[in-house]
Amino acid sequence: MIHFENVGKRYAEGGEALSGINLQLDAGQMAFLTGHSGAGKSTMLKLIGLIERASYGQVIINGKNFSKLGRRHIPYVRRDIGIIFQNHKLLNDRTVFDNVALPLVIAGQPHRDIQRRVRASLDKVGLLDKERSLPLSLSGGEQQRVGIARAVVNKPPLLVADEPTGNLDPALSAEIMQLFAEFNQVGVTVLIASHDIDLITRMGKRVLVLEKGRLLDDERNDGALQ
């Protein structure tokens, strides 16, 4: 699902954010990406979300080689990747329902399907009763769950999250992680960047450790094997 082959990213401002990354994450796997700030976690997620392009090497996601992908195809590739952001990136002038519906509207889904799927998605994250609320009236944890509902509403095979529990207390963080684990259980590939080591180790999944742009450690303690 995620395949990095000798991938590097240099910025014009100087410095190599990523160098010589090799990574293989199979479909249906769940993994954590950790490391200090500035280790390259965000850069790696940006490469997966096609927000940035690699300076060298091959990034192949869901069978598509990003280095050979034209600008026009980017939107369609992004639809197959559910991205969850630390700062949620919700539209604050639209209701929760409209926010979650956005990927389906963009994909041109029929109105009836949108209603049904948005409700199902909100139900899954436990926010069905908040569909008419505006994002800013919700707590941080609830906003994050709206972001998750939006990411999964069009059923992408890959979920990528950047510090999804960054601003949440431990109990809420565990709840959110449990939610990701549930998606993984039904076959969605999940990659989560986080520096919450305690939480990560408790989840018992594969952990990728980045340091200064290099992939240091790849603990293949796949929870499914236990």
Add this chain to the structure above:
Amino acid sequence: MARQATRRSPRRATSLVTPGEGSTKRSASAAAVRRIKGKGWLRGYLKGHFQALFLSLGRVSRHPLSSLMTIAVIGIALALPAGLHVALKNVQGVSAGWEDAVQISLFLNRGVDEKEASRLVEQLRAMSTIDEVVHVTPQQALGEFRQYSGFGEALEVLDENPLPNVLLVRPTRAASEPLMVEPLLHELRSLPLVEMAQLDMEWLKRLYAIMAIGERGVFVLAALLALAVLLIVGNTIRLAIQNRRDEIEVQKLIGATNAFIQRPFLYSGLWHGVLGAVMAWLLVTLSLWLLHGPVQQLSRLYNSSFSLGSLEPLAMLVLVVVGGLLGLLGAWLAVGRHLRDIEPT
């Protein structure tokens, strides 16, 4: 295990957010969706446009004051050429009446008596180029002169009527054309009984020349103001794009195409243009209504039944179409320039 998950993932992911439904039913309906997708493409495309059309109208109406100001500026810009067009049309309407009334005045020799004059009238009426001849006898002319000139008493001093017989000749419509009327004038001038033949058309020619300049002026002004409308709409859309920067970024992040993102902005430009044109029509109509009274008064003073014409339906249609196209074009230029710059970071 991982391999197994791979194989299962699409089906399981499908059932992920639809817990209440059987997966067989789902896949059947998915197949049906795929089958009609070919035919449904156009419907989907139209639906997208329909959504954008109303979304953009909603945005315009959500900020009524700022939208109204922009629309008013566009309206004024469009009202100027539209108003001048109406003014020109009215002047042309007035002078079109005069063109029909090309008239040659034949002043007969002093010695000619009324009998000879009447015979000449018959002779002229027989000509194919002449529509009508009116004979004004010296007595009639004197009467009119006395009545209208205000020199009636001065005339009492004269021993005899100094006025000649006058024949007012109206050529047929075909013979009234500038090229045709000159030979006729020559012919009439060379008649033995005629002392003088007069055709006063020079001022009409000058008027037409002035109107031609006016028409060209309206055209130039319209072109300049069209450019102004383009810039106004372009700037409005540019600001709208900047205000929605975050939204555009999020939309791009979750897979919106440029076409999807720019559609509401293009329609917003279209709405501004069309509503601006409607505003222009209102302004022109209001101005005409304000002018109606004084014009009526003036026209009564000239014993004319002239009344001010308004914007004809075709011109109204042209106004709205041109307004809409200008709005769309302005938005398109702004969208092309500014949307590309916004990329998620």
